[in-house]
Structures are given as C-alpha cells and as structure tokens.
Amino acid sequence: xxxxxxLKDVGLNQLLNLIYLAHKTGALTIHRDAGSVAARLYFKxxxxxxxxxxxxxxxxxxxxxxxxxxxxxxxxxxxxRSKVDTDKELGLLMIQNNVLxxxxxxxxxKNYLLESVYTLFTWHTGTFRFDPNVLPAEExxxxxxxxxxxxxxxxxxxxxxxxxxxxxxxxxxxxKFAERPDVNIRNINLSVxxxxxxxxxxxRNTIRQIASFLKMDEFQIRRIVYGLQTAGLVDVLPSTLTxxxxxxxxxxxxxPPPVGRGVLLRVIDRLRKI
Amino acid sequence: MVVTGPFNSGKTAFIGSxxxxxxxxxxxxxxxxxxxxxxxxxxAMDFGRITIDKDLSLYLFGTPGQKRFDFMWEILSEGMxxxxxxxxxxxxxxxxxxxxxxxxxxxxxxxxxxxxxNKQDDEDAWPPEDLRIALGLDxxxxxxPCIATRKESxxxxxxxxxxxxxxxxxxxxxxxxxxx
Numbered sequence: 001x002x003x004x005x006x007l008k009d010v011g012l013n014q015l016l017n018l019i020y021l022a023h024k025t026g027a028l029t030i031h032r033d034a035g036s037v038a039a040r041l042y043f044k045x046x047x048x049x050x051x052x053x054x055x056x057x058x059x060x061x062x063x064x065x066x067x068x069x070x071x072x073x074x075x076x077x078x079x080x081r082s083k084v085d086t087d088k089e090l091g092l093l094m095i096q097n098n099v100l101x102x103x104x105x106x107x108x109x110k111n112y113l114l115e116s117v118y119t120l121f122t123w124h125t126g127t128f129r130f131d132p133n134v135l136p137a138e139e140x141x142x143x144x145x146x147x148x149x150x151x152x153x154x155x156x157x158x159x160x161x162x163x164x165x166x167x168x169x170x171x172x173x174x175x176k177f178a179e180r181p182d183v184n185i186r187n188i189n190l191s192v193x194x195x196x197x198x199x200x201x202x203x204r205n206t207i208r209q210i211a212s213f214l215k216m217d218e219f220q221i222r223r224i225v226y227g228l229q230t231a232g233l234v235d236v237l238p239s240t241l242t243x244x245x246x247x248x249x250x251x252x253x254x255x256p257p258p259v260g261r262g263v264l265l266r267v268i269d270r271l272r273k274i
Numbered sequence: 275m276v277v278t279g280p281f282n283s284g285k286t287a288f289i290g291s292x293x294x295x296x297x298x299x300x301x302x303x304x305x306x307x308x309x310x311x312x313x314x315x316x317x318a319m320d321f322g323r324i325t326i327d328k329d330l331s332l333y334l335f336g337t338p339g340q341k342r343f344d345f346m347w348e349i350l351s352e353g354m355x356x357x358x359x360x361x362x363x364x365x366x367x368x369x370x371x372x373x374x375x376x377x378x379x380x381x382x383x384x385x386x387x388x389x390x391x392n393k394q395d396d397e398d399a400w401p402p403e404d405l406r407i408a409l410g411l412d413x414x415x416x417x418x419p420c421i422a423t424r425k426e427s428x429x430x431x432x433x434x435x436x437x438x439x440x441x442x443x444x445x446x447x448x449x450x451x452x453x454x
Contacts, residue, residue: 009368263330270325
C-alpha cells in the first residue's frame with residue numbers, strides 16, 4: 001500500500017521520521033509541482049541508500065566529480081576504461097588506478113546523498129508517494145546513511161526557513177536600496193546570487209518577480225534578501241500583514257464523571273452482544 | 275461518549291453503525307469549498323443511542339467537523355465518559371487538523387480517548403502505525419484500525435475506549451479479558 005500526500009500537509013522531515021522509526025524499505029518519490037521533475041529517495045530498513053534527482057540516478061564517476069573527489073578529466077578517463085559501466089566496475093577502476101580508495105568512495109557517496117536530500121528540505125509544496133519494497137537498479141552503488149543526523153539537520157533547515165518566513169512574510173513587495181551613509185559598501189563582499197538579485201532591484205519588481213526571473217525558490221530568495229537587508233544594503237517595504245489574534249485560552253480540565261465500575265462492565269457486556 | 279474528528283472523517287457513519295435508533299442528524303447542505311468533498315455535513319451534532327438495560331443507556335454524540343462549528347465541542351465534551359478521534363486515513367491533508375482537535379479535546383477533559391484510523395478499506399489509507407508517527411503521537415496513545423461503516427469495527431473501537439475508561443476507575447473487581 002503506497003503512502004501518498006502533499007508536502008504542505010506532511011513535511012519531508014515527518015516523512016523521514018516515519019521511514020526511520022518504522023524501518024521502512026522502499027522508494028519515496030516527490031514531485032515539487034504538478035508535472036515537474038521528481039526526486040526519488042530509496043530506503044532500506046529505515047536507512048537512505050540512494051537518490052535519483054530529475055529522474056536520473058547519477059553514475060559513480062559523476063558523483064565523485066560533484067563532491068570534489070575526482071576531476072572531470074579523471075572521471076572521463078575512468079569511464080573510457082569501463083566495459084559494462086556499472087558503479088561496481090567504476091569503483092574498482094578508481095581503486096586499481098590509485099585514484100581513490102574504498103573509504104574515499106563511500107564517504108563521497110554519503111556526502112552526495114546527504115546534499116541531495118538537504119536540497120529537498122527547501123521544498124514546501126509538492127506531492128509525495130512512498131512505494132514499499134521498491135529498490136534501486138542493481139548497477140548503481142548504494143551506501144546506507146542513517147536518517148537520524150539527516151532529520152536533525154532537516155529540522156534546523158526547516159527552522160531557518162520558518163525564521164526567514166517570519167522576517168520576510170510578504171514577497172509581493174518591491175525592494176529599494178538603503179539610504180544609510182554609515183554603511184561602508186567597499187568592505188562588503190557579495191556572492192554571485194546576491195549580485196543577481198541586486199541587479200533587479202527597482203520600484204517595479206517585487207521580490208517574488210525577482211525570484212521568478214532568476215528561477216529561485218522562496219527559500220533561496222528569502223535567504224538572499226534577508227542577508228542583503230541585515231547587511232544594511234536594501235530595505236523592504238513593511239508588510240501589510242497583521243499578526244493573527246491569539247486563540248482562546250484553554251479551560252482547565254474538569255473532573256472526570258463519576259462512573260462506577262459496575263456500570264462500565266454492564267456497558268461492555270451489552271456492547272459485545274449487539 | 276463523544277465521537278470527534280475532522281470534516282468528512284466518518285463520524286456520522288460511525289455512530290450510525292451501532293446506534294439502535296436512526297441517528298438524529300443535524301446535517302445541512304455544504305455551501306463552502308468543502309462541497310467538493312461531500313454535499314451535506316453535520317452542523318450541531320449527531321446523536322445515537324445503545325440501550326444497556328431498562329435504566330441505563332449509552333449515548334454517542336458526534337461533533338460537527340467544520341472548524342467554524344467548534345464552539346459546539348466544549349458543550350458536547352461536558353460530562354463525557356471518553357472520546358473517539360476519527361481520522362480519514364486516506365486524506366493526509368486532514369492529519370494536522372485531527373491533531374488539533376485531539377489537543378483541544380484533551381484541554382477540555384482528562385477522560386480517556388482512542389484514535390481511530392478510519393477508512394482502512396480505502397487503497398490510499400495510511401496504516402495506523404504510520405499515522406501515529408505522522409501525527410507525532412506518543413507510543414502510549416492507541417491508534418486503532420477502523421472502518422466506520424462496519425458494525426464490528428466500530429464495536430472494537432468503543433470497547434477499546436471502554437476498557438481504557440475502566441482502567442481509570444477505582445478497583446472493585448477484576449477487569450475481564452478483552453474479546454475482539
């Protein structure tokens with residue numbers, strides 16, 4: 001029986017917690033938006049063993065390049081010597097050619113799996129489906145990664161997301177350059193992403209529109225704008241949202257009704273017979 | 275006993291499965307966007323009865339599921355023996371609401387309760403144990419499989435709740451073995 005739902009109802013962290021605590025084996029497929037590319041995570045007995053992003057499982061050589069353990073040229077040379085192109089063969093070629101040892105490969109794959117999942121914590125909408133007992137293709141490498149650390153880091157990222165959302169609740173407002181003569185711009189180093197955002201700042205572009213132009217998700221744009229804001233470089237127009245009224249104060253629990261044991265036993269007896 | 279849970283979780287069907295009288299329903303046509311889920315919903319309460327003997331009856335009260343009628347919850351919780359939280363196991367979008375209802379009822383009363391993972395005959399239903407983890411419920415909280423349209427399933431839920439209530443009553447005589 002597949003578990004299905006939406007990430008806005010059951011978050012990724014809750015799903016990982018479920019898979020971890022229930023020691024589940026199977027594949028978790030997440031579609032960020034309807035019809036979009038999917039991320040697929042494979043688990044065995046409650047541990048992450050492989051990921052496939054954009055519908056494809058990366059080859060071992062690609063993984064090692066991505067985590068910085070191989071250069072593109074080294075990866076190309078290894079693949080050229082490969083006959084069957086399985087991860088097992090690619091790994092053996094890396095070891096036999098003294099490019100990497102077994103520990104390097106395992107650590108590299110672990111880092112790749114962790115980073116793949118970390119990016120998914122910024123997905124707050126989308127559909128998911130967990131298919132029990134579905135395992136990855138045999139020719140690709142699997143390394144078991146415990147979910148406890150992943151869940152803790154996921155919680156931290158979710159908290160960061162919530163903090164950013166509190167700081168920047170409204171994305172449908174424009175940015176403007178701050179008028180603060182005390183900020184020494186010469187001493188500030190900006191990242192490429194921050195420069196890209198700055199290049200779109202004017203009174204007509206809202207934060208959401210800038211994110212759309214730059215193909216950034218809400219988490220990315222909020223993080224960049226918040227960084228620029230705290231550095232004193234940009235100002236955001238105040239949000240028109242007002243905090244919601246607090247809920248009713250719960251009443252103290254009343255005393256349980258005085259019901260005798262004999263009455264309860266009569267009810268149980270009758271209920272069994274109906 | 276009070277039967278509560280989110281909109282369309284099966285409360286009316288649950289009471290109807292065991293009540294010896296036709297359930298007194300207070301259903302009205304749905305006028306908001308929940309109409310896509312069902313046409314009618316409970317607006318005040320459902321009411322069912324099981325006669326135990328000539329001077330004792332068990333009454334089942336179903337709460338309205340939509341949030342705007344939640345002022346009824348506290349009224350219905352006064353003097354209850356215990357409560358059942360019904361959850362539509364195939365609609366994870368209602369899990370958070372189910373948790374909110376459970377937490378609210380626990381502030382009204384410290385009476386025993388059970389959580390019934392309803393619609394287990396639906397192919398999309400989450401198993402009770404997965405539901406318990408997803409809702410963040412303690413191991414000690416009972417989440418039981420349920421199909422509210424089946425009398426035996428409803429009986430099992432009510433009996434489980436009654437055993438829970440019995441455990442809280444001062445010892446007078448031994449508790450009978452649980453029969454399913």
